[in-house]
Amino acid sequence: MTLISVDSVAFGYSRKEPVLHDVSFTVKKGVNLGLVGESGSGKSTILKLLLGLERPSSGVIRFEGQPMNLNDREFMRRYRRAVQAVFQDPYSSLDPRQKVEAIIAEPLRALKIPGDHRAAIEQALADVGLPVDAISRYPHEFSGGQRQRIALARAIVARPQLVLADEAVSALDLSTRIRIVDLLKDLSKAITILLVSHDLGVVAALCEEIIILEKGRIVEAGRTEDILARPQHPYTRKLLASVPRMPA
Numbered sequence: 001m002t003l004i005s006v007d008s009v010a011f012g013y014s015r016k017e018p019v020l021h022d023v024s025f026t027v028k029k030g031v032n033l034g035l036v037g038e039s040g041s042g043k044s045t046i047l048k049l050l051l052g053l054e055r056p057s058s059g060v061i062r063f064e065g066q067p068m069n070l071n072d073r074e075f076m077r078r079y080r081r082a083v084q085a086v087f088q089d090p091y092s093s094l095d096p097r098q099k100v101e102a103i104i105a106e107p108l109r110a111l112k113i114p115g116d117h118r119a120a121i122e123q124a125l126a127d128v129g130l131p132v133d134a135i136s137r138y139p140h141e142f143s144g145g146q147r148q149r150i151a152l153a154r155a156i157v158a159r160p161q162l163v164l165a166d167e168a169v170s171a172l173d174l175s176t177r178i179r180i181v182d183l184l185k186d187l188s189k190a191i192t193i194l195l196v197s198h199d200l201g202v203v204a205a206l207c208e209e210i211i212i213l214e215k216g217r218i219v220e221a222g223r224t225e226d227i228l229a230r231p232q233h234p235y236t237r238k239l240l241a242s243v244p245r246m247p248a
């Protein structure tokens with residue numbers, strides 16, 4: 001089932017300089033998708049469009065077949081419930097003045113989701129492997145990896161269908177990164193993940209499908225194993241060559 005379709009989308013922050021050209025892809029339920037490209041290729045811009053922070057200058061983004069309409073409050077409420085995000089920096093993305101409980105509760109409050117919030121927060125903490133007593137602590141009491149778990153708990157507490165993760169593991173050291181990728185893999189049994197990264201290795205570990213972006217254009221897209229085994233585009237080969245090889 002198609003969750004989101006991006007159809008011939010173009011975008012520029014200014015009229016003169018387009019940043020995305022004719023970008024089309026679909027996000028399917030249950031199929032993790034990786035968006036890979038060098039710095040400046042337009043990955044975060046695609047996420048901004050998917051989050052409704054920017055509008056395409058042409059083309060259409062659809063959610064469950066319905067064109068995204070930022071002015072339609074009912075549609076946007078449904079969309080925000082279904083699509084949550086996690087960002088790169090676990091230090092700046094959590095409000096230091098709020099306790100973990102209030103941080104994780106934010107989507108439940110913002111989306112006016114009825115029911116037992118405390119129970120939902122405790123479940124989300126358990127899902128990301130944090131102890132229940134984290135609830136009454138502040139972000140500064142946690143390590144980078146734990147903060148990223150808190151950010152993930154906030155992203156999944158309202159049980160979205162899709163989580164958009166922008167370089168969500170890049171700022172972490174290698175062993176923490178591996179643990180968070182394992183956690184994402186575990187969560188993705190229930191929630192589809194769109195992972196943006198310049199690191200083809202991380203994306204390959206998590207995503208069944210990959211899109212390769214170069215200067216705002218998709219140069220290659222398909223099943224991860226096919227792309228890794230038979231990269232067609234020189235840019236993909238270059239990205240592959242830059243993946244550090246783990247010692248056996």
Ligand SMILES: Nc1ncnc2c1ncn2[C@@H]1O[C@H](COP(=O)(O)OP(=O)(O)OP(=O)(O)O)[C@@H](O)[C@H]1O
Nearest residue numbers: 013014019037038039040041042043044045046198
């Ligand atoms: N707010 C902005 N105003 C103007 N130009 C921008 C803005 N944000 C990004 N750009 C430009 O848009 C292009 C794509 O940037 P984008 O951040 O989407 O790339 P990226 O692939 O996510 O890069 P990175 O991996 O470094 O985050 C770049 O040329 C960038 O300079």
